Amino acid sequence: MEKKIPLIYTLTVTLLFVFLFISGIILARDFLAPVVLAILFSYLLLPVVNFLEKHNVHSILANLISILLLLVILTSIILIMYKNLEALLSDLPTLKAKANQNIDQMAGFIEANFGITIQSQKTYLKEGISNLFAAGGTFTKSIFSATTSTIFKLAVLPVFIFYLLFYRHHIHEFILKAIPESRRNTINDIVSKISYVTPRYIGGVFTVVLILSVLNSIGLYIIGLDHPIVFGIISAIFNFIPYFGTWIGAIIPFLFALLTGSTPHLALAVIFLFIIIQFIENNILTPNITGSYVNLNPLFTIFSIIVGGMIWGLIGMFVIVPVLAMIKITFEHFEPLKPYAFLIGNRVHSKSRWKIWLQKQFTFREKNKGNK
Numbered sequence: 430m431e432k433k434i435p436l437i438y439t440l441t442v443t444l445l446f447v448f449l450f451i452s453g454i455i456l457a458r459d460f461l462a463p464v465v466l467a468i469l470f471s472y473l474l475l476p477v478v479n480f481l482e483k484h485n486v487h488s489i490l491a492n493l494i495s496i497l498l499l500l501v502i503l504t505s506i507i508l509i510m511y512k513n514l515e516a517l518l519s520d521l522p523t524l525k526a527k528a529n530q531n532i533d534q535m536a537g538f539i540e541a542n543f544g545i546t547i548q549s550q551k552t553y554l555k556e557g558i559s560n561l562f563a564a565g566g567t568f569t570k571s572i573f574s575a576t577t578s579t580i581f582k583l584a585v586l587p588v589f590i591f592y593l594l595f596y597r598h599h600i601h602e603f604i605l606k607a608i609p610e611s612r613r614n615t616i617n618d619i620v621s622k623i624s625y626v627t628p629r630y631i632g633g634v635f636t637v638v639l640i641l642s643v644l645n646s647i648g649l650y651i652i653g654l655d656h657p658i659v660f661g662i663i664s665a666i667f668n669f670i671p672y673f674g675t676w677i678g679a680i681i682p683f684l685f686a687l688l689t690g691s692t693p694h695l696a697l698a699v700i701f702l703f704i705i706i707q708f709i710e711n712n713i714l715t716p717n718i719t720g721s722y723v724n725l726n727p728l729f730t731i732f733s734i735i736v737g738g739m740i741w742g743l744i745g746m747f748v749i750v751p752v753l754a755m756i757k758i759t760f761e762h763f764e765p766l767k768p769y770a771f772l773i774g775n776r777v778h779s780k781s782r783w784k785i786w787l788q789k790q791f792t793f794r795e796k797n798k799g800n801k
Contacts, residue, residue, distance in 0.1 A: 672730065
């Protein structure tokens with residue numbers, strides 16, 4: 430008779446494995462983070478490499494052209510940010526004076542309406558504003574004063590990408606040789622689906638962020654916010670975080686407008702602008718560009734973003750969604766793991782809400798025509 434393993438033993442082993450796994454990826458963060466980023470960027474460039482190779486471009490040259498194209502785009506964005514950040518940093522003393530002036534006005538309003546004395550407000554608020562601008566200046570400067578280890582990681586990333594792309598067929602063959610023959614069709618299917626879903630999702634997210642950078646910058650310029658390009662790009666970058674990235678990004682220009690704007694209406698205009706941008710992003714850009722390639726449950730997506738942030742910081746928040754999508758695709762191909770794939774998946778139909786709304790409007794008009 431087969432001895433049944435006690436539940437407490439199974440739970441203990443499972444929790445121990447999870448603890449050791451998380452501890453391991455935290456300790457190996459400096460090595461694993463560039464590798465995972467390189468894998469995702471390799472998937473992003475894969476369609477470009479395949480296109481060039483189909484047009485008789487040598488594999489090495491195709492890889493180099495793709496990586497160079499990516500570096501040109503990223504370098505251009507960094508240079509634009511750097512140029513505009515210099516202007517912002519030079520304006521910090523003026524902006525700090527404006528912020529203190531606005532604090533005085535807000536303090537007077539609070540005293541008149543809520544009975545809290547100006548003196549008790551000023552001490553705390555003005556110290557907070559001074560620390561905020563000091564921290565902001567230090568943070569923006571530190572972005573471009575990277576340590577030697579950070580520079581090395583950035584420098585080695587294109588090397589990882591090149592060799593991952595160059596040896597992708599070799600790695601694929603190794604995986605097939607390392608598994609039993611009975612599982613090869615399954616593994617082939619998993620690799621094919623991951624190779625289809627991942628570049629489309631990552632490419633879609635990058636496209637959405639680029640479009641939002643332009644939309645945010647134009648919108649902030651129209652409403653009259655100083656340094657609109659800096660805040661437009663920074664706000665758009667947070668859209669790498671699904672669901673609440675737009676609102677996290679909106680906090681920065683909102684606080685800047687509230688503290689340095691000539692009128693509180695500027696801060697309200699920022700809120701109104703990001704309500705419009707959120708609608709455009711949720712109903713037009715993301716459904717039609719990113720689509721439902723990853724098809725993940727929103728609850729588990731948000732949960733995984735939080736966990737990714739706790740483990741690897743901003744890099745973890747960025748990489749966790751495509752990694753979770755890869756895990757889901759893998760789980761779908763093994764019977765014991767299918768319930769977990771179902772749990773983290775999304776049962777909602779992949780058709781975008783924007784398209785559904787348009788179809789409803791069209792159907793409504795057709796019915797009205799028929800009634801007439």
